[in-house]
Amino acid sequence: MSAGEEFAEPQTLEQALALLARRDAQLAALRSEQQAWVHAVSHDLRAPLRHVLAFNPLIAELLQSPQPGAQELEEALGFLHTMEQSAQRMAAMFDGLLLLARAARHALSWxxxxxxxxxxxxxxxxxxxxxxxxxxxxxxxxxxxxxxxxxxxxxxxxxxxxxxxxxxxxxxxxxxxxxxxxxxxxxxxxxxxxxxxxxxxxxxxxxxxxxxxxxxxxxxxxxxxxxxxxxxxxxxxxxxxxxxxxxxxxxxxxxxxxxxx
Structure with a gap:
């Protein structure tokens, strides 16, 4: 339930306690989701980013020679392929996070x-x-x-x-x-x-x-x-x-x- 959704006003003590319990459960769920998001951004997204950052200097080193040989070119192309795959995966991960964020913010229309x-x-x-x-x-x-x-x-x-x-x-x-x-x-x-x-x-x-x-x-x-x-x-x-x-x-x-x- 988003911040914009309201509960019905409790009429009895029993309803008030049930309302508090629901709000506590929702706060606990929000904290859990927040931790999951922090972990996803700080940990899971780093894996494809490491590939992009790590292989860039290796490619530069391979191509520093005025006339790189066939082996160096093949290695460089392999690194570029890995970097492209990692970038595509990272883009898909961002798309997934965006979809989750939109669903979480979407105002419910029952x-x-x-x-x-x-x-x-x-x-x-x-x-x-x-x-x-x-x-x-x-x-x-x-x-x-x-x-x-x-x-x-x-x-x-x-x-x-x-x-x-x-x-x-x-x-x-x-x-x-x-x-x-x-x-x-x-x-x-x-x-x-x-x-x-x-x-x-x-x-x-x-x-x-x-x-x-x-x-x-x-x-x-x-x-x-x-x-x-x-x-x-x-x-x-x-x-x-x-x-x-x-x-x-x-x-x-x-x-x-x-x-x-």
Whole structure:
């Protein structure tokens, strides 16, 4: 919840205590997010920057000779390639941080959103971005409406489905399923499942951190901001996100959405 969003005025002591508890929880979440941002900027962004800064003097040294040989030129070109890759990665990391910052600042506009057509639209978008892929989609034909900010909800679902598409890429017949159910508390549980590569579930929670990945970049592209975006958007709506997986057996990303306001 952003600074611009207001709570209803408490009418009883019980409501006042609940309000204080919610505010304390939000402050704790904000402090945690702030620490994650500081770590991401001060630590994770330094890795590609080091490549750019370190290889520049090496290239200059290689090319100082009036007539550098073929070996020196080949080494210099290799360093330039590494520097270009590092610069592109750093740009993608900045883009991810910008997307997270915009989602955090976005003023919530609560509306009733019909999930079924939203999911179908995202499916068509992702299929157009992965031509030639064979994916079996299992989406609900109808489901309850959800109270949410439409723009942020779409961003969260797109990030969740994009992950499923990406990490099921190596499976001969990819299968992606979305289930929507009503919880005992009256909220919604949105589960996005795939039959992709999965991962060791013991490390699941760290995946929601900024720039956290389970697989090498040479295996799967991305800088590790998708799940951080999903959890941030869920929490802004009063919900939560968690993920379950097994290595080689795919995973399930579960979005717990609160009951309607």
């Amino acid at each position: 509306q009733a959103v019909d999930l079924a057509p939203l999911l179908q639209g995202l499916k068509r978008q992702l299929e157009s971005e992965a031509p030639g892929r064979s994916i079996v989609w299992r989406l609900p034909e109808s489901c309850p409406t959800v109270q949410a900010d439409p723009q942020l909800l779409e961003q969260a679902l797109r990030a969740a489905l994009s992950n499923a598409v990406k990490f099921s890429r190596r499976v001969p017949q990819a299968s992606i399923q979305v289930g929507v159910s009503v919880t005992d508390e009256g909220g919604l549980a949105i589960a996005v499942s795939d039959n992709g590569v999965g991962f060791d579930e013991a490390r699941a929670d760290r995946l929601f951190g900024i720039f956290q990945r389970m697989h090498r970049e040479s295996e799967f592209e991305g800088v590790g901001t998708g799940l951080a975006l999903v959890r941030s958007i869920c929490r802004r709506h009063g919900g939560e996100a968690d993920i379950h997986a097994q290595t080689g057996l795919g995973c399930e990303l579960r979005l717990s959405w609160p009951q309607p306001r």
